[in-house]
Amino acid sequence: MKRLSLLITSCLLLMTLGCTKKESGTADTAAKTSAKKELTVGTDAAYAPFEIENADKSISGFDIEIIQAIAAKQGLTLNIVNTPWEGLFSQLESGDRDILISAITINDERKKTMDFSEPYFDAVQLIAVPNSSKVSKFDDLKKLKVGVQIGTTGDEVVTRLLGRASSNIKRFEGTPLALQELINGGVDAVVADNGVINNFFANNPKDFKVLSDTTFSKEQYGIAVKKGNTDLLKKINDGLAAIKADGTYDSIFKKYFGEKKN
Numbered sequence: 001m002k003r004l005s006l007l008i009t010s011c012l013l014l015m016t017l018g019c020t021k022k023e024s025g026t027a028d029t030a031a032k033t034s035a036k037k038e039l040t041v042g043t044d045a046a047y048a049p050f051e052i053e054n055a056d057k058s059i060s061g062f063d064i065e066i067i068q069a070i071a072a073k074q075g076l077t078l079n080i081v082n083t084p085w086e087g088l089f090s091q092l093e094s095g096d097r098d099i100l101i102s103a104i105t106i107n108d109e110r111k112k113t114m115d116f117s118e119p120y121f122d123a124v125q126l127i128a129v130p131n132s133s134k135v136s137k138f139d140d141l142k143k144l145k146v147g148v149q150i151g152t153t154g155d156e157v158v159t160r161l162l163g164r165a166s167s168n169i170k171r172f173e174g175t176p177l178a179l180q181e182l183i184n185g186g187v188d189a190v191v192a193d194n195g196v197i198n199n200f201f202a203n204n205p206k207d208f209k210v211l212s213d214t215t216f217s218k219e220q221y222g223i224a225v226k227k228g229n230t231d232l233l234k235k236i237n238d239g240l241a242a243i244k245a246d247g248t249y250d251s252i253f254k255k256y257f258g259e260k261k262n
């Protein structure tokens with residue numbers, strides 16, 4: 001009898017090992033997704049103040065507090081993973097990430113490949129230029145070198161102004177690299193979301209100025225899930241509504257952006 005139960009136990013153990021070991025194949029990925037309780041969140045954590053990687057490799061920022069507050073309301077466990085912006089969106093499709101929160105602007109193009117939560121933040125593009133710059137509006141950038149983060153909405157607006165083939169558009173993997181190039185004098189301007197540009201300006205108030213332009217359209221950030229993952233999307237939307245209703249959202253907003261209402 002003892003032997004039999006031992007046999008059964010070891011069989012079960014082997015079966016479990018067999019299941020968890022395999023990493024590839026869609027059936028296995030699906031099994032993995034439904035079995036795991038922890039949700040993997042992807043974010044390009046080089047986008048202060050929305051997401052930043054700290055010296056100890058922990059990730060913090062406005063987006064992180066928002067998604068954690070939502071998770072707390074909904075009883076979800078999160079594993080937040082720093083994930084490069086390029087290729088970030090495809091991580092949902094592959095099942096490597098369940099949720100993306102990365103100051104992602106909701107737009108029709110992106111809606112084709114992923115589903116977005118209700119908007120959680122209003123944004124607009126801003127232009128950062130050196131104090132001495134003659135630039136006063138977006139159109140003035142036409143003949144200048146402009147730094148953007150590749151594949152962002154900033155990249156989109158600058159591409160529209162300068163033309164896709166323009167060698168004057170300097171596309172960087174991360175926004176901090178584009179801003180560093182502005183400091184180095186390698187580009188004449190950087191176009192990026194207001195939150196990041198204002199944060200940059202707050203840290204470099206003497207040497208740069210920030211310009212807005214009426215031609216930039218309003219943007220809104222959304223939290224993304226795999227297309228068709230309506231269960232998770234509902235949990236996120238319900239959690240978002242709950243943190244907006246009970247003042248949690250407002251206090252996180254205030255912590256990062258001050259009193260001004262979003």
Ligand code: ARG
Pocket residue numbers: 043044045046047051085102103104105106123149151152153154175193
């Ligand atoms: N809002 C812009 C966009 O969606 C930029 C987002 C970049 N986010 C980041 N974490 N690098 O294109």
